[in-house]
Amino acid sequence: MVERLVVIGGDAAGMAAASEVRRRRPDMEVIALEKGHWTSYSACGIPYLVAGDVGGFDDLVARTPDEFRMKQHIDVRMRHEAMAIDLDRRRVEVRDLERERTISIGFDQLMVGTGARPIRPQLPGIDADWVRGVQTLDDGCALLAQAKASACRRVVVVGAGYIGLEMAEAFHRWGASVTLVEADPTAMSRTLDREMGDRVADAVRGLGVDVRLEHKVEGFADGAVVTNAGSVPADLVVLGLGVAPNTGLAEAAGLLTGIRGAIEVDRRQRTSAEGVWAAGDCADTWHRVSQRRVHVALGTVANKTARVAGINIGGGYARFGGVVGTAITRVCGTEVARTGLTEHEAVLAGFDHVAARIDTTTRAGYFPGAEPMTVKLVAERGGGRVLGAQIVGGTGAAKRIDTVATALHAGLDVTELVELDLAYAPPFSSVWDPVQVAARRAAAML
Amino acid sequence: MVERLVVIGGDAAGMAAASEVRRRRPDMEVIALEKGHWTSYSACGIPYLVAGDVGGFDDLVARTPDEFRMKQHIDVRMRHEAMAIDLDRRRVEVRDLERERTISIGFDQLMVGTGARPIRPQLPGIDADWVRGVQTLDDGCALLAQAKASACRRVVVVGAGYIGLEMAEAFHRWGASVTLVEADPTAMSRTLDREMGDRVADAVRGLGVDVRLEHKVEGFADGAVVTNAGSVPADLVVLGLGVAPNTGLAEAAGLLTGIRGAIEVDRRQRTSAEGVWAAGDCADTWHRVSQRRVHVALGTVANKTARVAGINIGGGYARFGGVVGTAITRVCGTEVARTGLTEHEAVLAGFDHVAARIDTTTRAGYFPGAEPMTVKLVAERGGGRVLGAQIVGGTGAAKRIDTVATALHAGLDVTELVELDLAYAPPFSSVWDPVQVAARRAAAML
Numbered sequence: 001m002v003e004r005l006v007v008i009g010g011d012a013a014g015m016a017a018a019s020e021v022r023r024r025r026p027d028m029e030v031i032a033l034e035k036g037h038w039t040s041y042s043a044c045g046i047p048y049l050v051a052g053d054v055g056g057f058d059d060l061v062a063r064t065p066d067e068f069r070m071k072q073h074i075d076v077r078m079r080h081e082a083m084a085i086d087l088d089r090r091r092v093e094v095r096d097l098e099r100e101r102t103i104s105i106g107f108d109q110l111m112v113g114t115g116a117r118p119i120r121p122q123l124p125g126i127d128a129d130w131v132r133g134v135q136t137l138d139d140g141c142a143l144l145a146q147a148k149a150s151a152c153r154r155v156v157v158v159g160a161g162y163i164g165l166e167m168a169e170a171f172h173r174w175g176a177s178v179t180l181v182e183a184d185p186t187a188m189s190r191t192l193d194r195e196m197g198d199r200v201a202d203a204v205r206g207l208g209v210d211v212r213l214e215h216k217v218e219g220f221a222d223g224a225v226v227t228n229a230g231s232v233p234a235d236l237v238v239l240g241l242g243v244a245p246n247t248g249l250a251e252a253a254g255l256l257t258g259i260r261g262a263i264e265v266d267r268r269q270r271t272s273a274e275g276v277w278a279a280g281d282c283a284d285t286w287h288r289v290s291q292r293r294v295h296v297a298l299g300t301v302a303n304k305t306a307r308v309a310g311i312n313i314g315g316g317y318a319r320f321g322g323v324v325g326t327a328i329t330r331v332c333g334t335e336v337a338r339t340g341l342t343e344h345e346a347v348l349a350g351f352d353h354v355a356a357r358i359d360t361t362t363r364a365g366y367f368p369g370a371e372p373m374t375v376k377l378v379a380e381r382g383g384g385r386v387l388g389a390q391i392v393g394g395t396g397a398a399k400r401i402d403t404v405a406t407a408l409h410a411g412l413d414v415t416e417l418v419e420l421d422l423a424y425a426p427p428f429s430s431v432w433d434p435v436q437v438a439a440r441r442a443a444a445m446l
Numbered sequence: 447m448v449e450r451l452v453v454i455g456g457d458a459a460g461m462a463a464a465s466e467v468r469r470r471r472p473d474m475e476v477i478a479l480e481k482g483h484w485t486s487y488s489a490c491g492i493p494y495l496v497a498g499d500v501g502g503f504d505d506l507v508a509r510t511p512d513e514f515r516m517k518q519h520i521d522v523r524m525r526h527e528a529m530a531i532d533l534d535r536r537r538v539e540v541r542d543l544e545r546e547r548t549i550s551i552g553f554d555q556l557m558v559g560t561g562a563r564p565i566r567p568q569l570p571g572i573d574a575d576w577v578r579g580v581q582t583l584d585d586g587c588a589l590l591a592q593a594k595a596s597a598c599r600r601v602v603v604v605g606a607g608y609i610g611l612e613m614a615e616a617f618h619r620w621g622a623s624v625t626l627v628e629a630d631p632t633a634m635s636r637t638l639d640r641e642m643g644d645r646v647a648d649a650v651r652g653l654g655v656d657v658r659l660e661h662k663v664e665g666f667a668d669g670a671v672v673t674n675a676g677s678v679p680a681d682l683v684v685l686g687l688g689v690a691p692n693t694g695l696a697e698a699a700g701l702l703t704g705i706r707g708a709i710e711v712d713r714r715q716r717t718s719a720e721g722v723w724a725a726g727d728c729a730d731t732w733h734r735v736s737q738r739r740v741h742v743a744l745g746t747v748a749n750k751t752a753r754v755a756g757i758n759i760g761g762g763y764a765r766f767g768g769v770v771g772t773a774i775t776r777v778c779g780t781e782v783a784r785t786g787l788t789e790h791e792a793v794l795a796g797f798d799h800v801a802a803r804i805d806t807t808t809r810a811g812y813f814p815g816a817e818p819m820t821v822k823l824v825a826e827r828g829g830g831r832v833l834g835a836q837i838v839g840g841t842g843a844a845k846r847i848d849t850v851a852t853a854l855h856a857g858l859d860v861t862e863l864v865e866l867d868l869a870y871a872p873p874f875s876s877v878w879d880p881v882q883v884a885a886r887r888a889a890a891m892l
Contacts, residue, residue: 012877042810045872059812288867299877300870321865328869337869366491366505396845402868402879403848409866410856419767420855421734422848423774423783424746426491431458431745433848 002029005313006092006107008082008249010034011041011136012299013280013306014113015068020310021111022072028314030074031105033094035081038137039065044299046140047166050147051173057141085110085253087273109275109313112250112263113306116243116281116297125220131237134163143238152235153177156225158217160187164240165200165331168209171238179210179232181217181225190242191327192390193342195357196376199392203334243297245282259284260295267319269309277313279305288322289340289387289408290349296323324408325388328398335398339405340388343378352381356441360434362396364426373397377404377414377438384413384446389435396428403435414439414446448475451759452538452553454528454695456480457487457582458745459726459752460559461514466756467557468518474760476520477551479540481527484583485511490745492586493612496593497619503587531556531699533719555721555759558696558709559752562689562727562743571666577683580609589684598681599623602671604663606633610686611646611777614655617684625656625678627663627671636688637773638836639788641803642822645838649780689743691728705730706741713765715755723759725751734768735786735833735854736795742769770854771834774844781844785851786834789824798827802887806880808842810872819843823850823860823884830859830892835881842874849881860885860892 005021007014010032018030032039038061045060054060065076077094083102084093091106118133120126130150132143146152155171157164160182168180182189186197187204205211215227224231245262247255256264256272262284263271269279280302287294301323311318326339343355355378361370371394378387389404391397407417417439424431432440451467453460456478464476478485484507491506500506511522523540529548530539537552564579566572576596578589592598601617603610606628614626628635632643633650651657661673670677691708693701702710702718708730709717715725726748733740747769757764774783789801801824807816817840824833835850837843853863863885870877878886 042812042872042877044870044877045810045812048813048872053814054812298870300867303877304865321862322867324867326867326869328871328874330871330873339867339869364488364491366488366500367494368499396842399842399845399869399874400848402846402866403852405867405869406849406852406856406858409862410852410858412852412856416767416855419750420848421746421768421770421772421785421851423772423785423845423851424490424744425774425776426488426494427776428774428845431488431490431749 002027003108004029004031004106005109005111006105007032007111007113008092009113009115010039010076010078011043011113011115012302013115014111015040015063016303016306017111017113017277017279017310017313018068018074019072020307021314022074024311024314024316032068032074032076033080033082033092034076034078035097036136036138037078039063039068039076041137042299043135043137046134046137047163047170049140050144050167050170057137060137082249085249087253087276110277111309111313112271112276112278112282113280114246114249114282117246118239119241119244120239121241123217123219128220130235131220131239133239134167135243147174147236150235154234155236155238156181156232156234157238157240158225159240159242160201160211161190161240161242162188162327162329165204166329167238167240168204169207169332172207172209179212180204181212181215181227181232183214183216185214187211188336191338192336193344193376196374196390196392199374200331200334200336203332207332243281245295245297247282250278250282259293262295268312269305269320270312277309279309285320286322288324294323296325298327321409324405326401326405328401330398334392335394336392337398337401338388338390339401340386340408341378342388342390343376346378346387351387353378353387354381354442354445356438356445358434358438358441360430360437362394363428364430367426369395371395371397373434375434375438377435377442379414379442379446381446384415384443386412386414386417389438400433400435403433414443418443448473449554450475450477450552451555451557452551453478453557453559454538455559455561456485456522456524457489457559457561458748459561460557461486461509462749462752463557463559463723463725463756463759464514464520465518466753467760468520470757470760470762478514478520478522479526479528479538480522480524481543482582482584483524485509485514485522487583488745489581489583492580492583493609493616495586496590496613496616503583506583528695531695533699533722556723557755557759558717558722558724558728559726560692560695560728563692564685565687565690566685567687569663569665574666576681577666577685579685580613581689593620593682596681600680601682601684602627602678602680603684603686604671605686605688606647606657607636607686607688608634608773608775611650612775613684613686614650615653615778618653618655625658626650627658627661627673627678629660629662631660633657634782637784638782639790639822642820642836642838645820646777646780646782649778653778689727691741691743693728696724696728705739708741714758715751715766723755725755731766732768734770740769742771744773767855770851772847772851774847776844780838781841782838783844783847784834784836785847786832786854787824788834788836789822792824792833797833799824799833800827800888800891802884802891804880804884804887806876806883808840809874810876813872815841817841817843819880821880821884823881823888825860825888825892827892830861830889832858832860832863835884846879846881849879860889864889
């Protein structure tokens, strides 16, 4: 009998795993179930679609269902929602949303790629149709349709994390008057240290977005967002409060879950059940610096962990190398990146540390187009091991975080960071790369 | 008696070492001798000055003689040329070029930072005043003065390496009609593999520069550059044939020299003579990948090796970590970078290797401003250790070389490169960074 893999979820994790399996096992039957209307898309692109940088939703689709069917012989079933997993009988109960019928599909191996869902706190009025999250491409479609239909002029974005900031800028550029409401005292408070987040908040304010920090949302009523410091009128509310792993199905089936409710996997992406794998936003992962299990909902991690799952399902051998907590965005012309641990996280994780912060320029200071940039580097006392870095600055600033991310993987210390033979020419850098200037400062502090 | 350090050469290497010594040894007397008119300048900025990107020569000066004197109490003597070093008597014979007199200065420690000189092959007519090299800021001043005075319209650049390409673009933008003459079959032939160099040559042609490959210069006569394939009229000729370490003084004193005539130093920057140190373009250095002594004339290496020398002279302890052969430039809107070994160099160094080349884009493919980029990655057969990379592409392409440079320092293999947690957002990258796409390809070839 032909061995069958069933994949739940047709976005990055599910389809990357399915593709990897297909490459290795042309003989295996691969069925992929997707409850929505799209496969394998860039959810990260949604803000840029709203802003008008990207022409249409199709542009965000890396591969269509038909391409998976024709080129890779993957049996992609759209608008099919997995309702239950029976681990003993090795079957998935599936709702065919178009035909309104329920079917049962057996599996030999099961890949869970159910992703994440936007966090929606239980606040009065949060289920109103003018209060929306942005996670899937279907969410994005609905959001843009709503915005266009209502010709909305006043948009309130709740939450000043990545998605919130990107959506605030997007709707500002779309033409709306935008208010950004955040309960914490700065922007990106779960991502950056306070003084770095302040730089980001300033950049967003500079564009003309009304940024209200330390405003806690209490509900949504009568066309307004109600906060502890007054109401903000809104035609449309976008929730940017982060995401949680979408694991109701997995939990109900008895798969073990842990940190933040994510499915527990080992470094080969195996769940607690034999022959059942998980990857992407629904699964937990391992942080190389803190040596702890973490939940990271990012496309990069989804693609990498899914590839590992696919190699293993396909009979190969791969282990995921873990994350170091790298993330990047561009908000209102300001580039923002981080990797490893912030100073705050280093303290929480029990590291005795030094933190060096330097202000410099993106290019040689005399070179046209040189813009300010700030680098903050955190290192462990004693050996001087690099623990993390944050960068906020102009064009060309943020991708330098990759140098530190690579250093974190390799476990380099600040002296080694200073030694690195990094690229210099006046259009790109000062002669000492800003990352190294920060490393020198940190080395001096040690 | 006060201990005295004499520094020969007032550019990056000499002054970085002097500054480091001053920080550590406020008590030491530090005399720095510079035969030219400038200290501590960015020679790399000269092409951008000619092109008009930079306002004036002063902009390229990181620190003036007076700043060194006032802020750091370094006795900088301008227009003082060291003529001879007497290692036994521990004295330097110095020509004061302004006052036209010769003096003798004793030293306890000596730092040699005499830099490099442009290669000038013994060709007929090469000493004409319309044939010029570009190495020092004095050279740059003279070149620009000559260009302005003669209102030169036809510039011929000899040599399609970094300097040659940058000067060709600079004079094109300055308003001249530019011909680039190169003996090899492609651009940057000593830096890139053939097919990558071809991409650069195409970019320069695209700007309107007349690129003549496989044209060997035979001499300069009657206002023309004579080549094996005909004459090219020129009001001004710029030599971009690379540089050689400027070590006549050191050799005459009996210091050991080696690779390409560079002063032999150990990893603490000690020369063969007790208490005599060298760093920067005049000294050799160590290549971490090939494990060989090499000569690299770059500002980054000069600053790093000088810092090491300064720490050691000042009584501290530092060892230089070596180079991995990183370099970068931007030519006619195309970014070019390399690190480690090219495929050609890997073969010469005896590595059994694979080379993967991928064509992709600088940002997510659907994102506005995404430009083509090509990454070539070279890895060792067997373990898959990364040996080097080359990148040619649009804005944002080239600085990614730092990821590979860091990986080379740490000795990562291609599987580890694939695992790296690099930064992704649509304005910056595809979800798999191009470097990782190349690494995946290389891993598959292994």
